[in-house]
Amino acid sequence: MSEIETARKPLPQGYRQGIITAITVLLGFSLAFLRFWGTEAPGEWTSKSVIPGVMLTAAVVLQIIALYRALRLADDEEHEYQQTVQWFIASATLLLFGLAAAAWELA
Known part of the structure; x- marks a missing residue:
């Protein structure tokens, strides 16, 4: 076999679907949490709020x-x-880390 054939190793069935599902579930949670924490939760934004906000957005x-x-x-x-x-x-x-920073900011 040539170098190109050995370098190209396809994934087993289901791996891509699994990672896509995992990413979209985490992305949905992240967006919902960021929306609630950033706009709907009671309280004022402080300088301590910027760090978790940047981390969650990143x-x-x-x-x-x-x-x-x-x-x-x-x-x-x-x-x-x-x-x-x-x-x-x-x-x-x-x-x-962003969630931990947001919890620490609320404490």
Whole structure:
């Protein structure tokens, strides 16, 4: 087999669908939380509110990038899929830090 054939390793069935579902569920939660926390929750915005707001917004941006990558045809290859998963994990980690910062800000 040539180098190109060994480098291109397609994913097993269902992997792309699973990551797309996971990204959209987390993106939906993130947008709903950001909407509630940013606009509907009682209280005033303070300088401490900016940090979690920026973190949550950045997490949403990373989730959109991960979703864009997951929807591309190139993401059917293992190497591309691994990078998409890394984008998704980074967005989930940033989201957790943003949620913790928002909880700390309320305390």
